[in-house]
Amino acid sequence: MDHAEENEILAATQRYYVERPIFSHPVLQERLHKKDKVSDSIGDKLKQAFTCTPKKIRNIIYMFLPITKWLPAYKFKEYVLGDLVSGISTGVLQLPQGLAFAMLAAVPPVFGLYSSFYPVIMYCFFGTSRHISIGPFAVISLMIGGVAVRLVPDDIVIPGGVNATNGTEARDALRVKVAMSVTLLSGIIQFCLGVCRFGFVAIYLTEPLVRGFTTAAAVHVFTSMLKYLFGVKTKRYSGIFSVVYSTVAVLQNVKNLNVCSLGVGLLVFGVLLGGKEFNERFKEKLPAPIPLEFFAVVMGTGISAGFNLKESYNVDVVGTLPLGLLPPANPDTSLFHLVYVDAIAIAIVGFSVTISMAKTLANKHGYQVDGNQELIALGLCNSIGSLFQTFSISCSLSRSLVQEGTGGKTQLAGCLASLMILLVILATGFLFESLPQTIWLTTFVSSLFLGLDYGLITAVIIALMTVIYRTQSPSYKVLGQLPDTDVYIDIDAYEEVKEIPGIKIFQINAPIYYANSDLYSSALKRKTGVNPALIMGARRKAMRKYAKEVGNANLANATVVKADAEVDGEDGTKPEEEDDEIKYPPIVIKNTLPEEIQRFMPPGDNVHTIILDFTQVNFIDSVGVKTLAGIVKEYGDVGIYVYLAGCSAQVVNDLTRNRFFENPALWELLFHSIHDAVLGSQLREALAEQEASAPPLQEDLEPNATPAAPEA
Numbered sequence: 073m074d075h076a077e078e079n080e081i082l083a084a085t086q087r088y089y090v091e092r093p094i095f096s097h098p099v100l101q102e103r104l105h106k107k108d109k110v111s112d113s114i115g116d117k118l119k120q121a122f123t124c125t126p127k128k129i130r131n132i133i134y135m136f137l138p139i140t141k142w143l144p145a146y147k148f149k150e151y152v153l154g155d156l157v158s159g160i161s162t163g164v165l166q167l168p169q170g171l172a173f174a175m176l177a178a179v180p181p182v183f184g185l186y187s188s189f190y191p192v193i194m195y196c197f198f199g200t201s202r203h204i205s206i207g208p209f210a211v212i213s214l215m216i217g218g219v220a221v222r223l224v225p226d227d228i229v230i231p232g233g234v235n236a237t238n239g240t241e242a243r244d245a246l247r248v249k250v251a252m253s254v255t256l257l258s259g260i261i262q263f264c265l266g267v268c269r270f271g272f273v274a275i276y277l278t279e280p281l282v283r284g285f286t287t288a289a290a291v292h293v294f295t296s297m298l299k300y301l302f303g304v305k306t307k308r309y310s311g312i313f314s315v316v317y318s319t320v321a322v323l324q325n326v327k328n329l330n331v332c333s334l335g336v337g338l339l340v341f342g343v344l345l346g347g348k349e350f351n352e353r354f355k356e357k358l359p360a361p362i363p364l365e366f367f368a369v370v371m372g373t374g375i376s377a378g379f380n381l382k383e384s385y386n387v388d389v390v391g392t393l394p395l396g397l398l399p400p401a402n403p404d405t406s407l408f409h410l411v412y413v414d415a416i417a418i419a420i421v422g423f424s425v426t427i428s429m430a431k432t433l434a435n436k437h438g439y440q441v442d443g444n445q446e447l448i449a450l451g452l453c454n455s456i457g458s459l460f461q462t463f464s465i466s467c468s469l470s471r472s473l474v475q476e477g478t479g480g481k482t483q484l485a486g487c488l489a490s491l492m493i494l495l496v497i498l499a500t501g502f503l504f505e506s507l508p509q510t511i512w513l514t515t516f517v518s519s520l521f522l523g524l525d526y527g528l529i530t531a532v533i534i535a536l537m538t539v540i541y542r543t544q545s546p547s548y549k550v551l552g553q554l555p556d557t558d559v560y561i562d563i564d565a566y567e568e569v570k571e572i573p574g575i576k577i578f579q580i581n582a583p584i585y586y587a588n589s590d591l592y593s594s595a596l597k598r599k600t601g602v603n604p605a606l607i608m609g610a611r612r613k614a615m616r617k618y619a620k621e622v623g624n625a626n627l628a629n630a631t632v633v634k635a636d637a638e639v640d641g642e643d644g645t646k647p648e649e650e651d652d653e654i655k656y657p658p659i660v661i662k663n664t665l666p667e668e669i670q671r672f673m674p675p676g677d678n679v680h681t682i683i684l685d686f687t688q689v690n691f692i693d694s695v696g697v698k699t700l701a702g703i704v705k706e707y708g709d710v711g712i713y714v715y716l717a718g719c720s721a722q723v724v725n726d727l728t729r730n731r732f733f734e735n736p737a738l739w740e741l742l743f744h745s746i747h748d749a750v751l752g753s754q755l756r757e758a759l760a761e762q763e764a765s766a767p768p769l770q771e772d773l774e775p776n777a778t779p780a781a782p783e784a
Contacts (some may be wrong), residue, residue, distance in 0.1 A: 090558055098664045104566045135445065139197045142482060146715025149407050151481040158480030159488025162205050162471050166489055167496060168368070169468065173208035175300070176293060177463045178217040178224075178247050178308070184208055186398070187462040191453035192490035196483040200441045201430035203480055205471035205489070208291050208454065212422050217296075218415045220247040221308050223407075248461060250411065253404040256458040257415035259339050262423060271427075271443025291315060298322045301337045303330025338376075340368050362700045381447040392555050397497060421453075422466035423447055429467045438605065524541035546582030548595040551685060551746070558747035560685075574678055575753055576600040577746060578716075579685035584696035593699055602679050607710045679712060681753040685746055687718035697730035704741070713756070716742050717749040 112120070134141040174184030188207045195206040224246045266270075295318045299306045305328075306321040361403050400673055408415075425447065430441045454464055475485055551562035553572045560577055561569045571577075578596050582588065597603045684703075692700065706716045719742055720726070733739055743749035 089533050094108060104153060106570060107565065107567055118610045135442070136448070137197060138200050138445065139483070142202075146482065146484070151484075154479030154481045155485040156488060158475050158478040158485040158621060160492065161478040162475045162480070162485065162490035163492030165471055165474055166207055166468075166493060167207070168476055170208055170493065173210060173213040174463075176210060176213035176217050176296070177208075178220040179251055179463060180244050180248070182497075183248060183251075183461060183463060185493055186460060187465055188458065188493045189490045189497065190457045190460045190462050191465045192486050192493075194261055194453045194456060196487045198445070198452055199483060200427075200445050200449070201434060201467075202439065202482050203433040203437065203472060203476040204426065204467040204733075205475045205486060206426075207465050207596075208463070209425065209466040209468045211425065212418060213466050214293055214296065215414065215418050215421065216251050216463050217308075218314075218435070220250045220409055222248050224412060226307060232632060241669060249404050249462040250407060252401070252458045252461060253405065253407040254411045254415050254418060255454050255462065255464045256403040257408055257412060258419040258422065258464050258487065259451045259454025259458060260420040260455070261451070262447050263455060265419070265423075266287050266444050266447030266449075266451055269444050271445070271447055295319050295322075299325075299336060302326060303333035304328050331396055340371075344368060379720070395469075398461050401461055403458050420465050422464060423450055424472065425469070426467040428471055429472050433472065462498065475718075546580050546588060547594075548599050549579045549581075550599050551577040551579055553750070558745070560746045572750060574680045574757070575683060576602060576679055577683045577685060577750075578679070579688065581688045583689055583691045583693075584700070585691070585693040586695040589696045589699035592696075593703055596684075596703065600679075600682065602707075604681065604706045604712070611710075660711060662714055680757060681713045681715060681719050681749075681751070682707060683715045683743075683746060683749045684719060686716055686720070686723055687746075689723055690720065692723055692726045694730050694732075697727060700727075701732055704738070713753065715749040715753065717746045 167185075170184035170188040171181040172184070174187070176182045177183070192206050199206065224243055226241060226243075228246075292315055295315045296308065299322050300319065302322060302325075304322060304325040306318070306325055308318075347362060351358065427441070427443055428444055430446060434441045450466070454462075457465065475489070480486075549562045549564070550571070551560040552569040553560055554566075554569055562579075563569050563571060578600055580592060580595075584592055684700075707714050724742070727733060743752055
């Protein structure tokens with residue numbers, strides 16, 4: 073029986089009649105009796121908070137040191153190959169990016185290598201994301217460079233009558249001090265924000281807002297690097313209209329361009345562009361993307377050294393890369409009053425880009441990241457790293473996509489990448505001294521523009537100021553029925569209210585939009601106690617137990633659910649479709665777990681329907697619609713219907729405009745009221761039970777039956 077027939081039966085034959093008094097609020101309160109709630113005293117709450125138990129200590133350790141949780145559970149045979157390949161692939165990309173981002177930060181290139189090593193090791197211990205690549209990032213490096221150039225400009229007078237070479241070294245040393253001070257202060261700010269649980273700001277970093285800033289930052293980065301590509305000498309600009317000033321300065325000096333430098337840069341950029349297209353086209357056949365950036369660096373270094381481009385054609389090269397690690401040094405805290413505004417901005421921007429990418433990859437792979445712990449991890453990476461002369465770090469978007477795309481499973485992949493950087497620092501750094509700056513410039517720019525899908529927000533502060541806290545953190549309730557009525561009330565508030573078997577009714581008293589959509593999905597699973605991921609996991613576990621009992625290992629990997637809508641007839645063949653008919657996947661996949669396997673399933677409520685009460689939802693934005701569609705699909709995959717009750721005309725328009733009803737069958741999920749949804753669910757289950765218990769149609773004759781004589 074299809075939806076149309078069910079609707080005809082519901083409209084033509086099914087009625088319900090309500091006979092009850094008119095419930096004004098006072099009359100309703102007379103009939104109801106508040107539940108007695110015993111609240112703990114302040115002393116009991118303090119005692120509970122400061123009680124030390126082994127479980128609480130273990131949870132604190134897991135929270136502050138996530139490595140103590142994921143490392144003992146590391147599946148060596150399953151994860152090690154992916155982490156190894158991912159670590160090598162990320163490491164070969166991290167080398168040229170570290171050198172390039174150091175130039176953006178206005179410090180010598182070797183400090184980019186230091187910043188690619190120390191923070192990555194620390195994040196492995198304290199970070200919660202398994203896939204992001206921590207280290208130098210273009211936007212943060214550009215902000216650091218802006219501070220360094222502002223406080224230590226190119227034309228600064230170094231006292232002591234030093235020559236030009238020593239003057240440049242002294243200037244670079246001062247800029248390193250500035251970078252260390254900013255890094256230390258931004259790390260302290262991030263750590264304090266994490267301890268104070270300010271990670272909630274991550275919910276404001278939505279997909280519609282998360283793109284514009286980095287695109288604009290990429291333009292800033294590109295224009296600031298044009299002078300190196302053309303081989304001209306211009307002043308470095310920062311602040312308002314710096315893009316315009318930098319571009320004008322390069323154009324004014326374009327007559328002095330270095331043709332060799334420009335030619336090498338364009339050649340490498342073309343090779344990288346073609347190589348990336350090759351990687352994209354054959355990514356299914358390649359075990360890992362070809363590390364074009366690394367090969368470009370090696371090739372460029374060899375050509376530069378072989379043809380002596382620095383002496384013969386005046387091509388700028390990276391220069392000396394001292395071997396070994398520098399001893400720890402104390403940052404100059406006397407500069408804090410000059411850089412605190414920049415440090416605050418760097419702390420916020422660094423966390424924003426990290427948590428946005430971490431959330432994206434975590435959602436893709438089905439785990440969660442802790443925004444507060446990410447703040448703490450970044451704070452420790454920056455503050456402790458500054459003691460080893462690193463500059464501020466964040467998550468590199470292009471490297472993170474490489475680390476995830478090449479099979480990285482855990483934070484161990486980042487550690488392996490940092491070990492490759494350590495090898496360069498300790499032993500092979502001198503090999504890259506002849507690397508032309510235009511080579512690693514084009515390597516960096518190609519990675520930035522061709523590998524960047526997600527950006528940083530442009531309106532974080534505006535969103536923080538305009539979004540009301542109440543809509544961000546609304547109240548969530550599970551409703552039950554007042555017996556023999558169509559009234560549904562919070563089950564936690566009144567004794568008489570009872571839940572309907574097999575049905576969960578969930579209510580929110582606020583609009584669903586970008587600031588609370590993730591919280592809504594989490595609260596739904598938490599308050600109703602129905603988590604599709606846990607249900608699917610329990611089914612797989614039951615299948616494995618049954619397979620072990622019957623001795624059939626193939627059953628362990630068998631599919632436990634199938635879509636009834638995908639088959640037609642007893643032979644299991646798919647129904648024929650019209651050529652112009654659009655085939656949509658089923659909204660709900662019915663559970664076909666055999667009865668002999670059901671005994672391995674844990675006891676549960678056998679929920680078949682979840683009703684979302686939208687009577688208090690006055691609008692839903694594109695992010696909320698996307699979350700809602702995910703909820704419908706997630707529960708549908710485990711055989712649970714999700715109904716929407718009491719949607720206003722505005723909400724229906726929002727759903728329609730954002731293509732929620734692209735599958736027309738989704739219109740069947742809307743009901744006028746909660747009670748209509750309850751009755752519709754009960755009718756659906758009754759019809760399904762009736763259909764399941766009906767005897768099969770006998771299309772063939774009985775073996776001993778006499779065939780009827782043909783008509784004359």
